[in-house]
Amino acid sequence: MEFKQEVISLLAEICQDDSIKENPDIDLFDAGLLDSFGTVELLVQIEERFGILVPITEFDRDVWNTPNNIALQLADMR
Amino acid sequence: MTPYGSFTFFFILAILLAPTIILGLRGKRFHHYNMFVTILALAIIFASSIQQAIALSLFTIWQVVLIKVYIHYRKNSNGDSIFYMAVILSILPLALSKVLPYFSTITFVGFLGISYLTFKGTQLIMETRDGLIKKDLPLSQLLYFILFFPTISSGPIDRYRRFAKDLEVKISGEQYKLLLYEGINKIFRGFLYKYIIGYSIQNFFINKLKFIAHSPFEHHLYYMYGYSLYLFFDFAGYSMFAIGVSYLMGIKSPENFNKPFISRNIKDFWNRWHMSLSFWFRDYVYMRFIFWMTKKKWIKNRNMLSNLGYILLFLLMGVWHGLELQYILYGLYQAFLMVAFNSFERFNKKHKWWPQNKFTHVIAIIITFHFICFGFYIFSGQLF
Numbered sequence: 001m002e003f004k005q006e007v008i009s010l011l012a013e014i015c016q017d018d019s020i021k022e023n024p025d026i027d028l029f030d031a032g033l034l035d036s037f038g039t040v041e042l043l044v045q046i047e048e049r050f051g052i053l054v055p056i057t058e059f060d061r062d063v064w065n066t067p068n069n070i071a072l073q074l075a076d077m078r
Numbered sequence: 079m080t081p082y083g084s085f086t087f088f089f090i091l092a093i094l095l096a097p098t099i100i101l102g103l104r105g106k107r108f109h110h111y112n113m114f115v116t117i118l119a120l121a122i123i124f125a126s127s128i129q130q131a132i133a134l135s136l137f138t139i140w141q142v143v144l145i146k147v148y149i150h151y152r153k154n155s156n157g158d159s160i161f162y163m164a165v166i167l168s169i170l171p172l173a174l175s176k177v178l179p180y181f182s183t184i185t186f187v188g189f190l191g192i193s194y195l196t197f198k199g200t201q202l203i204m205e206t207r208d209g210l211i212k213k214d215l216p217l218s219q220l221l222y223f224i225l226f227f228p229t230i231s232s233g234p235i236d237r238y239r240r241f242a243k244d245l246e247v248k249i250s251g252e253q254y255k256l257l258l259y260e261g262i263n264k265i266f267r268g269f270l271y272k273y274i275i276g277y278s279i280q281n282f283f284i285n286k287l288k289f290i291a292h293s294p295f296e297h298h299l300y301y302m303y304g305y306s307l308y309l310f311f312d313f314a315g316y317s318m319f320a321i322g323v324s325y326l327m328g329i330k331s332p333e334n335f336n337k338p339f340i341s342r343n344i345k346d347f348w349n350r351w352h353m354s355l356s357f358w359f360r361d362y363v364y365m366r367f368i369f370w371m372t373k374k375k376w377i378k379n380r381n382m383l384s385n386l387g388y389i390l391l392f393l394l395m396g397v398w399h400g401l402e403l404q405y406i407l408y409g410l411y412q413a414f415l416m417v418a419f420n421s422f423e424r425f426n427k428k429h430k431w432w433p434q435n436k437f438t439h440v441i442a443i444i445i446t447f448h449f450i451c452f453g454f455y456i457f458s459g460q461l462f
Contacts (some may be wrong), residue, residue: 036365044373055209056361056366057209
């Protein structure tokens with residue numbers, strides 16, 4: 001549970017939007033909160049904070065779309 | 079023979095794919111037969127030019143050897159310079175085919191589709207580097223991916239891992255029925271787009287402009303909008319043929335267009351126009367450039383970095399279309415739009431100057447449409 005919270009607060013930091021924390025099922029790309037640039041920042045931070053290396057083309061926007069889904073994917077890769 | 083260029087081509091296609099459809103409807107595996115069809119179709123497409131057929135063969139051998147050697151190398155080591163070398167070697171045939179004609183009489187390097195096939199080779203090198211492709215790829219599967227005939231001349235640009243997944247899926251007769259229906263639907267929409275709407279715009283509007291326009295300015299203005307619409311219907315129509323035929327063969331080639339003329343800004347436009355190309359540049363150029371720069375911490379300013387990424391991406395995309403001035407200008411123009419929009423977006427995030435409602439949405443679409451059309455006007459080369 002703790003890991004998921006950490007991922008969500010990282011996302012809130014990168015999207016510069018705290019409403020994500022209350023709405024972890026929001027599609028970050030549809031809502032315009034995350035774009036290619038933000039995605040790269042996210043991948044760099046994921047590597048630095050969690051030590052998980054996510055290749056750019058592994059980050060499929062159809063699967064890695066909401067904070068909950070991103071946390072789920074990362075938990076799998078850990 | 080040009081793919082999808084004549085009634086004869088579709089007629090041959092119908093005969094070649096009849097066994098595919100029968101096998102599919104009966105829920106039998108058909109990829110081996112489809113590989114055989116690909117060989118026949120390639121022979122028919124390239125029969126008119128032995129020189130192009132040889133260039134295609136040499137190109138394919140070059141890419142396959144390069145990919146195989148790099149995968150083998152990557153199993154035990156991961157050197158930077160070897161990776162860069164592999165990427166350069168994979169782009170080399172395309173670069174030669176574009177540059178050589180300017181310096182010499184050598185024109186035998188290029189062939190129909192080389193620009194699109196190069197994307198497939200280069201992506202395999204990059205995904206191997208990323209560790210996403212670990213095992214040796216079966217030769218037949220690799221060749222099939224590179225040479226898959228429905229998309230050979232102008233895409234859509236598929237991704238290997240997606241393509242390979244489609245090959246493994248077992249398709250039941252019922253599921254194939256849906257694929258067949260969707261495929262035929264797409265092919266007929268292709269006819270509507272390319273041979274009815276696109277053809278009409280060209281023949282009844284663009285070619286008749288000298289009777290319609292009253293001044294040179296009007297002529298250029300009408301041409302700008304006419305050409306933009308023509309370009310869309312012609313290319314989207316072609317893409318539907320390519321995707322539709324892929325579906326009949328059990329391969330769900332990615333979409334290329336998603337209503338580009340209702341884009342609400344230029345960023346949105348690049349998520350809707352020639353998507354398989356723009357996503358390729360996004361994933362393999364822009365994002366990698368940003369990633370690399372962020373890790374090396376060479377450029378700290380985020381906006382500057384993002385803008386540099388856009389300039390790199392669109393200049394490359396321009397050069398990829400060709401080395402003529404209009405393509406380079408087109409790339410610069412798109413880069414400029416992206417940078418300008420980026421600044422606007424940042425400004426608006428702070429000051430909330432442009433509200434979000436239905437009215438502003440429509441206005442945004444209209445403004446974007448005109449900027450897009452001006453881009454295609456540059457692209458068309460009519461400016462010079």
